[in-house]
Amino acid sequence: MTVTLADVAARAQVSPATVSRVLNGNYPVAASTRERVLKAVDELDYVLNGPASALAAATSDLVGILVNDIADPFFGIMASAIQSEIGGPGGRAGGERLAVVCNTGGSPERELTYLTLLQRQRAAAVVLTGGAVEGVPHAAAIAAKLRKLADAGTRVVLCGRPPAPDTPAIALTFDNRGGARQLTEHLIGLGHRRLGYIAGPKERTTTRHRLEGHRDALAAAGVEEDPRCTVYGRYDRRSGYEATLELLRRDPALTAVVAANDSVALGACAALRESGLRIPEDVSVAGFDDLPFSVDAVPSLTTVRLPLAEAGARAGRIAMGREEPPPGGIATVRGELMVRGSTGIPRT
Amino acid sequence: MTVTLADVAARAQVSPATVSRVLNGNYPVAASTRERVLKAVDELDYVLNGPASALAAATSDLVGILVNDIADPFFGIMASAIQSEIGGPGGRAGGERLAVVCNTGGSPERELTYLTLLQRQRAAAVVLTGGAVEGVPHAAAIAAKLRKLADAGTRVVLCGRPPAPDTPAIALTFDNRGGARQLTEHLIGLGHRRLGYIAGPKERTTTRHRLEGHRDALAAAGVEEDPRCTVYGRYDRRSGYEATLELLRRDPALTAVVAANDSVALGACAALRESGLRIPEDVSVAGFDDLPFSVDAVPSLTTVRLPLAEAGARAGRIAMGREEPPPGGIATVRGELMVRGSTGIPRT
DNA sequence: GGCCGTGCAGCAAGCGCTTTCTATCAACGA
DNA sequence: TCGTTGATAGAAAGCGCTTGCTGCACGGCC
Incomplete structure (x- = not known):
């Protein structure tokens, strides 16, 4: 035996x-x-024997990382950075910890179930990444679970997700609103007035914040916004492709498309090109996140760079207790506008 | 309490x-x-209490998934597919299992450590994805560990990795060699004779197999191969960029660049473009894997599609004992040549 | 010389669950 | 009416490890 x-x-x-x-x-x-x-x-x-050891010592060396979509580099990059700080084999931390990446698919139910599973394993820490799903029942259920985890001694960190009120969770939040605002201001500054917006799934915080930033910029510039110029979709290329065709149908004269993220923007580019429109001469396109492939698009994508790896690393350190949490338990991480080839002055 | x-x-x-x-x-x-x-x-x-339960029952509901680079969609897609079959929350399997994605960074040491960690947790199954590192000591150590895991009742499945001899591991292997051969044959068929090849890291099985397939095609066509036309690098965009500049320096007259994977190919495109070369008029470019962004490149990338999601799902099912392992414990998964815009007839 | 502090090692009591074996009870056929 | 059987429930023995407490030897100190 x-x-x-x-x-x-x-x-x-x-x-x-x-x-x-x-x-x-x-x-x-x-x-x-x-x-x-x-x-x-x-x-x-x-x-x-891990279980025996965990049982006797009432602690575990498991750390959970929850992501919405592991196939999306947005999460992959963060997860990678978090994991590198968690210790794990090769990490600098002495104690060897097992970082568990859990794929929720963006479903709050699965998120909750994974949290329970991690609670069951008495995880040492849990990092939740990416936007949350809005809605009172879900939010309340998640908050309750996070509280329970924290009570049981699990450190809870949110990375790229808005703070969870009434919760001891440390939050590293991306300034989606500010980034989106900057981006749209850039477009407006170029002279664009007829902008289409391709949003993410409707009930996500990330979607809402980016959209709000966009609208803030429009409002500040006195550009009136036609609600028909916003189309909701998913955070993937396909969605961007379809939404762009829809936007073009609704307003063939639009001069810029702002996408919820880079993948969506790439889909938008494809749709525009197939519609015989040049980028950026006929239509400007902007993304969000600045994933590695965005600079390789042709033309390269104007976008907002989010320091995914840095934020992830910091979240990992905080989760391991190796870095002081930010004052108040909340920190805002800003994005940086990357102006590249996909945006230009509008056609006349 | x-x-x-x-x-x-x-x-x-x-x-x-x-x-x-x-x-x-x-x-x-x-x-x-x-x-x-x-x-x-x-x-x-x-x-x-998970640990207590695992201790008493001498089983665990943990399943490990080892990947070389979680930030790379190649692995993200496979991991996602595996995880969806593992059960986990939302999966169809009844028992709820925790799928653990472990990022080895391609290092055999970390791979080994993760395997030990999983062994310690008495994992129910382990899926190793992606190419292995070659070299007797490593391979032997990993094989020994896999044997021990299997002895302890852990099911071991390799997905997109060559079989591990003298090991009870089930292997779902990608036909990298055949795919690469097809790809190069396509290029030769177009008339190319001066091809550059950008390989991955030298000691990886994936690298070797793809390169061998490429050379097989060259040899079969009677094209003599200059070893200077092969440059080794990493599996990322940056590497493709740099390697291409190097290839161009070595042979300014080359008419095609074959890359180890799609990310590398994208980097190659960028380098070519910056060098004032058009794709495919001046130089053809081909990738491997057919990741989602490859179709969006401009021009869209000719590549070999690997059924990552299907293979991952199958590996997941086998790991859960929900699908019969292939006869002999080994199955070869073929790729499909996707001819797109980045390859054309060579310039004269 | 007796005492005590110090440094190490062992004893044994759990940690919270699973599971075998046993006990109970109601129903049922003889 | 009684033995038998089937269906449930409980008692209790661990699973393999951690850790508080005890034990012991050694050396220095008064």
Whole structure:
């Protein structure tokens, strides 16, 4: 059968307690004893029983990372950065932790279930990334769960998600609103007045904030906004493609398309091109996030760069207690406008 | 303190054993009793203690997914597909399992450490994705670990990775060699004779197989190959950019660039464009994988489509024991040549 | 010389759950 | 009416580890 602590103890001629202490290194053990134990561990190829250890110590080395869509680099980049700080193998942290990336698909139910699963595993920390789904029942349920997790000693960090009120969760929030505003201001500054907006899924905070920023800019510039110029969709390329065709149908004279994110913007570009429109001569296109492929689009995409990796790394450190949480438990992370080739002055 | 099974039992006026049986549903319990128990669970907001349960039952509901780079959609797509079949919340499988995505960064050491961590957690299954690192010590160490995992009852599946000899691991291998060969044959068929090849990291199986397929095609067509026409790099855009400049320096007259994957190809496109070369009029470019953004490149990328999602889903099902493993434990998954706008006849 | 502080190691009591074995009880056929 | 059987429920023994407390030896100190 599998090797247990007791087997190692027997081989090293010490008590199980001593083996445990050698392995955990949290109690003085004579050097000679330690060596004997380590030798036995090695010879027997002993691997600690995680569940047993977690049970006895009432702690776990699991850290959960919740993402909306793991196939989307937006989340992949953040998850990667978080994980690199979590420790895990190769991380700088001593204790080896298992970072668990969970794919919620953007569904609040699955999010909740994953949180329960993590609670069940007595996770050491949980990082929730990306926009939340709005709506009282969901928000309340998630908040309640986060509170319970925190009560049980799990550190909870939100990365790229608005703060969860009445919750001990630390929030690193992206300034989606400000970024979107800057972007649209840029377009307005170029002379655009007829802008189409392709939003994300309707009930997401990210969607709402970006849209609000866009509208703020329009309002500030005195550009009146036709609600028909906003189309809702998903955060993917396909959605951008379809929404753009729809926008073009509604207003063939629009001169700019602002997309909810870069993938959507790429889909928009494809649709415009197929419609015989040049970018940016006929129609300007702007994205959001500045994912790695955006600079490679032709023309390269004007967008708002979000420091995904930096934010993720910081969230990871906070989750591990290796960095002070921001004052008030909330920090706003700003984006940076990247003006590139896909936006220009409107056609006359 | 936290609520335990005993608390629930007390409240429902039954024994802990009965509560356990209700929760696991693997033993007859009278309907009335079950209801009483479930009510108590609900009222107390009881959450099972995972470690304790795993310890007592000697099983765990953790499933590990190892990926080389979680920020790369290649792995994100596979991981997403695997996870969707693993069960997890929302999955069709009844038992709720926690899918753990582990980011190895392509390092065999970290891979090994993650495997140990999963072994420690007594994972129910492990899926390793993507190419392996070649080299006897590593391969042997990984094989030994896989054997040990399998011995301990963990199901081991390789997805998009060559079979691990002397190992009970089920392998779903991509036909990288065949795909690469087809791709290069396509280019040769167009009339290209001076092809540059941008390979991935030198010690990876994926790199080697794709390169071999490329060379097979060249050899079969009687095109003699200059080793200077192959440049090694990483599997990212940057690498493609730099490698292309290098290739151009070595042979300004080349008419086609074959890249190790789509990201690399995109970088190659950028470099060519900056060098004043048109695609495909001056130089053809081909990628591999057919990631979602590849069709949006301008011109859209000729590449080999790998059924990442399908393969991942299948790997997930096999890992869960919901699908028969292929005969011999090995299946080859073929790619499909996607001819698009980035390849054309060579300039004269 | 007796005492005590110090440094290490062991004992043993759990951690919260699962599961085997046993007990109970009602129904039922003989 | 009684033994038998089937369906449930409970008692209790762990699962493999951690850790508070105890035990012991050694050396320095008064």
